[in-house]
Amino acid sequence: MPDLDATFLETASRELERQKTDAWLLYDFRALNPLAAHLVGLPEGQKRRYFVLIEPGRTPHALVQKIEVSGWEGWPHRLTSYVGWDEMEAALREMLRGMDAVAMEVSPRDSIPYVDHVPAGVVELVESLGPRVVSSVDLISGTAAQWGAHGHALHHGAAEILARTARTAFELAARAAGLTPEADPGTAAAFDTSDEPTPVTEHDLAEWIRARLRAEGLTEADTIVAVGPNAAKPHYEPRAEGSSTLTADRVFMVDLWGRVAGEPDAVFADQTWMGFLGPAPPADVIAGWDAVVAARDAAVDVIREDPGATGADADRAARDTLIARGYEDAIFHRTGHGIDRELHGVGPTLDSIEMRDDRRLVAGVGFSVEPGVYLEGRFGHRTEIDVYMREDGPEVTPSRIQYNLWRTSES
Incomplete structure (x- = not known):
């Protein structure tokens, strides 16, 4: 049943007033705008255009094509139906009467494609009826991207499960390579796997991780396991046929994610951990690892020291650190993505290169910090925190x- 969450409406009203914007105009057609579809509760979209107007302190108002009104049964707010395009435009004009600015899911020059979902023609239509259209990106940061207290608590639970699973995965890989993992008291302890069979390949270990995350109560969980040159492929997927065996003297990477099952408010956790299957990593492996750790910490320092920091600011700090250490040609991606109830959420990203994300990192939002360097044909490093x-x-x-x-040490 379509509706708008009461907490969302409350925060949206507050944000609209704070940003001095008359209204938030949600538009969708065949789930073209996934944010609107999610907020309204019609994730599959509808076959005809609809609009929902949200104004501070007023009842939301939906404009829906008449043949699809049945899909709005139970909508507890105001609803107007239309048949033809002229009737739709007349009703929309009346809804927008007297407004100077309405927010929609647009991004100038597509600088933030995560929120650029409203076609240029729809923007042209709305502006022809009176108000100018402004981007809803800051409204999204203050509403849909907010974790909330419950989501924040659930994220913490998922994060600790991932950390323990990652350490266990490294110890299993060491066992497969005939090696003994050195203790690291600075990170989470592994699960007990003394009674479990030892995975032999990247794919075997990935399957073990997925099963473990499910057993620990996580859903939408997945992983990347990569060793040696495969770690230089950021989105490598080990297949059942042809994945590498877990052997000595190789860089080891595990990227894993998931969120607590059965909880609609659950926020994802997403992490990447690195190891070397051997007692003496080569100098270039150590140098690469030190570089990504320094870049990760540089990004967090910028965020901590500058209350007005943007995602682009944090990305530049990490990127500049890697470039200063000689890795400019080994940087393949941004520093981080938004995280909420989606793994790649609608909030700010740490990005100044793939996108120009100048959104401030406001209270209540979350994101990954995951700088990486990738030396093709040799190895890659990525360290990821949230x-x-x-x-x-x-x-x-x-x-x-x-x-x-x-x-590790020799067994």
């Missing part, structure tokens, strides 16, 4: 993050 923006600054998860490259 950050939640509290009123007093950034909070990092998991509770213990990685500073030392995991390594």
Whole structure:
């Protein structure tokens, strides 16, 4: 049944007043705008255009094509139906009467494609009826991207499960390579796997991780396991046929994510951990690891020190650190993505290169920090943590993050 969450309406009204914007105009057609579809509760969209107007302190108003009114049964707010395009435009004109500015999911020059969902023709239509259209990006940061207290707590639970699973995965990989993992008291302890069979390949270990995350109560969980040159492929997927065996003297990478099952408010956790299957990592492996750790910490420092920091600012800090250490040609991606109830959420990203994300990192939103360097045909490094923006600054998860490259001794 379509509706708008009461908490969302309350925060949207507050944000509209704060930003001095008359209204938020949601538009969708065949789920073209996934944010609107999610907020309204019609994730599959509808076959005809609809609009929903949200004004501070007023009842939301939906404009729906008459043949699809049945799909809005139970809508507790105001609803107007139309048949033809002229009737739709007349009704929309009346809804927007007297307004100077309405927010929609647009992004000038497509600078933030995560929120650029309203076609140019629809913008042209709305502006022809009176108000100018402004981007809803800051409204989204203050509403849909907010974790909320329950989502924040659930994220913490998921983050600790991921951290323990990652450490266990490294210890299993070491066992497969005939090696003994060195202890790292600075990171989470592994699960007990003494009675479990040892995975032999990247794919075997990935399957074990998925099963473990499900067993620990996570859903939408997945992983990347990569060793040696495969770690230089950021989105490598080990297949059942042809994935590498877990053997000695190789860089080891595990990227894993998930959120608590059965909880609609659950926020994802997303982490990447690194190790070396051997006692003595080569100098270039150590140098690459030190570089990504320094870049990660530089991004967090900028966020902590500058209350007005944007995602682009944090990305530049990480990127500049890597470039200063000689890795300019080994940077393949931005520093981080928004995280909420979607793995790649609608809030600010740490990006000044793939996108120009100048959204401020406001309280209540969260994102990953995951700089990486990738030396094709040799190895790659990525370290990934998550950050939640509290009123007093950034909070990092998991509770213990990685500073030392995991390594092993000979059995």
